Amino acid sequence: MTDLRSHAVEIAEQFSDHLDVSADEVEERLESLVSEYRVPVDEARRSVVNSYLDEAGIERDELGGGGAGGNEQTLLNDIDEDEQWVDVRAKVVELWEPRSEAIAQVGLLGDESGRMKFVSFTTSELPELEEGVSYALGNVVTDEYQGNFSVKLNRTTSIAELDEEIEVGDDSTTVEGALVDMQSGSGLIKRCPKEDCTRVLQNGRCSEHGNVEGEFDLRIKAVVDDGTEVHEVIFNREMTEAQTGIELDEAKQMAMDALDTTIVEEEMRGDLVGFYYRVTGPTLGRYVLANEVERLSEPADAEELLIKARSM
Amino acid sequence: MSANDIPTREVARRVFAQEFNDAGYTFKESDDERAPVYVLLPTGERANRIFLVGTLTEKEDVGEDNEYWRGRIVDPTGTFFVYAGQYQPEAASTLRDLDAPAYVAVVGKPRTYETDDGTINVSVRPESITEVDAATRDRWVTETAEQTLDRIDAFDDDGNEYARMAREHYDLDTDEYKRVAIAALESLEQADELNA
Numbered sequence: 001m002t003d004l005r006s007h008a009v010e011i012a013e014q015f016s017d018h019l020d021v022s023a024d025e026v027e028e029r030l031e032s033l034v035s036e037y038r039v040p041v042d043e044a045r046r047s048v049v050n051s052y053l054d055e056a057g058i059e060r061d062e063l064g065g066g067g068a069g070g071n072e073q074t075l076l077n078d079i080d081e082d083e084q085w086v087d088v089r090a091k092v093v094e095l096w097e098p099r100s101e102a103i104a105q106v107g108l109l110g111d112e113s114g115r116m117k118f119v120s121f122t123t124s125e126l127p128e129l130e131e132g133v134s135y136a137l138g139n140v141v142t143d144e145y146q147g148n149f150s151v152k153l154n155r156t157t158s159i160a161e162l163d164e165e166i167e168v169g170d171d172s173t174t175v176e177g178a179l180v181d182m183q184s185g186s187g188l189i190k191r192c193p194k195e196d197c198t199r200v201l202q203n204g205r206c207s208e209h210g211n212v213e214g215e216f217d218l219r220i221k222a223v224v225d226d227g228t229e230v231h232e233v234i235f236n237r238e239m240t241e242a243q244t245g246i247e248l249d250e251a252k253q254m255a256m257d258a259l260d261t262t263i264v265e266e267e268m269r270g271d272l273v274g275f276y277y278r279v280t281g282p283t284l285g286r287y288v289l290a291n292e293v294e295r296l297s298e299p300a301d302a303e304e305l306l307i308k309a310r311s312m
Numbered sequence: 313m314s315a316n317d318i319p320t321r322e323v324a325r326r327v328f329a330q331e332f333n334d335a336g337y338t339f340k341e342s343d344d345e346r347a348p349v350y351v352l353l354p355t356g357e358r359a360n361r362i363f364l365v366g367t368l369t370e371k372e373d374v375g376e377d378n379e380y381w382r383g384r385i386v387d388p389t390g391t392f393f394v395y396a397g398q399y400q401p402e403a404a405s406t407l408r409d410l411d412a413p414a415y416v417a418v419v420g421k422p423r424t425y426e427t428d429d430g431t432i433n434v435s436v437r438p439e440s441i442t443e444v445d446a447a448t449r450d451r452w453v454t455e456t457a458e459q460t461l462d463r464i465d466a467f468d469d470d471g472n473e474y475a476r477m478a479r480e481h482y483d484l485d486t487d488e489y490k491r492v493a494i495a496a497l498e499s500l501e502q503a504d505e506l507n508a
Contacts, residue, residue, distance in 0.1 A: 178363050178452075180324050180419045181440070225363060227326040227459050266402070274365065274417025274442035276451050299450035299500070302457070306497045309461050312490065 004030050007045050011052070018056040060141075071139065077113030079151070082144040088151065090116075091134040091166040105129060109137075109151070110168030119143075120153035127159055134166040135159055174280040175233065175288055176296070177226030179272050186221050187265030188251045190214025218248050220268060221287075224277060233279045233288040243293055244271045324363035324419055326456040327353055328496065329390035331489050332362065336432030337481040338424055351422040351434065354484045355463035356475030362436065364392055365417045365444060365452035371407050381407040383441070385416060388453060388496035393435040394418055403438035410443060417444045417452075450500055457493040464490050 008027035015021055026048060033044035053060060060083075074086040090109035098106050104122045107129075108115050118140070120126050129135065138158035140151040153159075185200060192199045192206035193215045199206050201214045220235040220243075241247050246254075246268065255261040281291035327335075335351040339358075350358035366385040374382045380397040381404050396403040403420075410416065420438040427433060464486045467475045478484075 178324070178417070180363055223321065225324045227363070227455065228323060230321045230323050269402075269440065270442055273419070273440050274444045275448055296451060297445070297447045299447050300454040302450075302454045302497045302500045305454060305458050305461070306494065306501065309457070309490070309494050309497065312461065312465065 003041065004034065007041065011045065011049060014049075015052050015056060018058055019052060021052065075113035076109060076111050076116040076151075079116065079142050079149045082142060082149075084142045086140060086142060086151070087136070087138045088140060089134070089136050089162065089166060091168055092129045092131050093168055095129070095131050105153075107131070110166070112167050112169045114169055117148075117150040118153060119150060120157075124153060124155045124157070126153055126155075126157060129159070134162040134164065136162055172280055172282045172291065173288060174278060175224050175226070175231040176278045177224045177229075177231070177276065179222050179275055179277050180225040181223040182265065182269055182273065183221040183223065183232070186219065187268055188255050188261045189217055189219060191217050216248060216252055218246075218251055218264075220244075220272070222272065224279060231279075231288060232286055233281075233290050235290050235293065239290050239293050240268070243295070244268045246271075322348060322360040324361045325353065325357060325359040326452070326459045327359065327362055327364075328456055328460060328489070328492060329364075329366070329385075329387045329392045330492055331355060331389075331460065332364075332392065332422070333390060333434050334482070334484060335359070335422065335434055336424055337477075338422075339477075351424065352474060352477055352481060353463070354478050354482050355460060355486055355489055356467050356472055356478045357463050358474055359422055361419065361421055361439075363417070363419050363452075364436070364456075365415065365449045366392060367449070368407075368410060368412045368414045368416045370412055371410065373408075379404060379408070383407050383416075385418065387456075388499045389492045392418070393433070394420065394438050394441070395423075395435055396438050396441070400438055403441045406441040406443075410441075415444050415446060415449045417442050417448065450503075453496050453500055457497050460489055460493045464493075 005027055008030055009023045011026045012021050012023040029048050030044050033039040033047060034041055039047070071085045071087045074088055076088060076090060079086065088109065088111065090111045093108040093110040093115055095105060095107040098104065102122055103119055104124070104126065105120045105128060107118060109118045137153065139156045140153055143150050143152050190201040191214055192201060192209055192212050194206070194209050194212065197206065197208060199208060201212070204211055204214065206212050218237040218240040220240050222233050222235065224231045224233055235243060237248065246264065251264045254263055254267065276296040278294045278296055279288055279290045279292070281289040331354055334354050337352040338349055339352065340347045340349055348360045350360050353359055364385065364387065366387040368383050369386050370384045372382050374380050375397060378398050380395065383394040385392040385394055396407055418436060418438050419440045420436040423435050423437050424432050466472055467486050
């Protein structure tokens with residue numbers, strides 16, 4: 001089958017519910033645009049589809065993607081073109097509050113390649129997606145806004161719940177090196193208790209809400225240095241407790257006994273500074289948020305290096 | 313200074329004691345009074361901070377009126393001298409409390425001073441001293457050997473500014489640092505065989 005012929009078959013199939021068009025007829029129109037008028041194939045296809053949409057009096061959204069399973073199974077991270085019909089297998093990572101009545105659902109989908117925003121419209125009358133559930137979504141359309149891609153569900157989108165759970169990859173990085181310093185604001189800290197604030201208090205003051213009764217928390221802002229680059233990482237309370245063996249209650253007790261919260265930071269310094277770590281997590285600004293922390297207690301393999309060095 | 317005006321933190325170089333103690337030449341890269349001072353490593357790199365792990369073998373309070381602790385920290389190639397006084401209270405108190413011998417990790421700034429006979433001594437003013445374990449020490453030796461060899465490898469590259477400076481200011485042979493880096497790695501291998 002020629003390239004044009006396969007486009008023609010697909011288009012004819014897409015319109016089979018709405019119009020009586022044959023693949024031959026479509027091919028002829030494509031052929032005319034491509035051969036006579038020197039229109040690129042993509043543009044020709046677009047123009048032919050548009051004219052049939054007009055003829056049928058329907059919107060692009062209502063159009064199928066060329067029959068069942070006609071689309072390519074795509075990883076979210078591979079989506080880099082506007083208005084493509086694709087099938088994805090993804091987990092609903094997060095649902096957000098729709099800001100308009102036209103939107104039925106909006107949120108984040110995730111698969112092993114990454115995460116991407118999705119939208120489903122009220123007019124499409126689709127079943128609701130549930131947070132944390134993995135689906136095979138057939139016939140979704142890609143969309144681009146200012147370089148950011150998203151997918152739109154539509155009337156023709158097929159939704160099938162998957163038995164397996166899709167592993168969601170994030171844009172995490174891994175840094176490795178010696179933990180050479182802890183920055184101020186590490187150890188036992190107080191956070192603003194106002195809802196959705198959680199800012200760290202400076203001398204009992206929140207930069208947004210002023211003087212408040214803070215809530216204790218643990219965290220570490222560490223500097224990991226590999227000899228050529230410096231990385232800043234944040235351990236949340238869970239990571240801090242796991243790496244230092246000091247739990248929040250114990251830290252509060254230490255601070256109370258010493259009448260000084262900085263004792264906790266000092267104690268933690270002794271536990272962490274000077275050791276080697278591998279830290280993995282997403283980056284936020286200049287920080288890596290530690291989701292996984294491993295102390296590198298095995299000596300590195302010197303043998304390979306030795307072989308290389310002797311041949312230098 | 314980076315574009316967004318946050319001063320970037322100086323990286324902590326990995327260097328063996330022998331090379332570090334040879335690094336007597338210091339320089340600044342701007343006229344600003346607060347501009348960082350670098351020592352020039354003979355293998356062609358600048359260092360404003362170093363990270364070292366070794367065995368604390370001796371410590372002594374050499375201060376007259378105030379406490380001033382001197383620690384000798386040994387790696388496979390030589391000895392680092394670390395001085396901590398009242399302006400490094402945490403490091404000083406760690407040195408006071410530690411019993412030698414112990415494996416320690418030091419993050420610190422290179423300092424040089426000229427003695428009466430004109431030789432230049434290089435030492436470390438610690439930002440932190442912490443007690444670590446043998447595995448961390450071995451990892452540091454491997455890492456430091458690797459980074460030393462990488463510097464030597466790049467020494468003859470076109471546009472290696474610090475190698476050019478090193479040729480200008482030192483009369484030292486990088487082969488010697490390669491030799492000690494290899495010897496340091498071999499010492500780890502031998503220790504492995506003894507343990508096996």
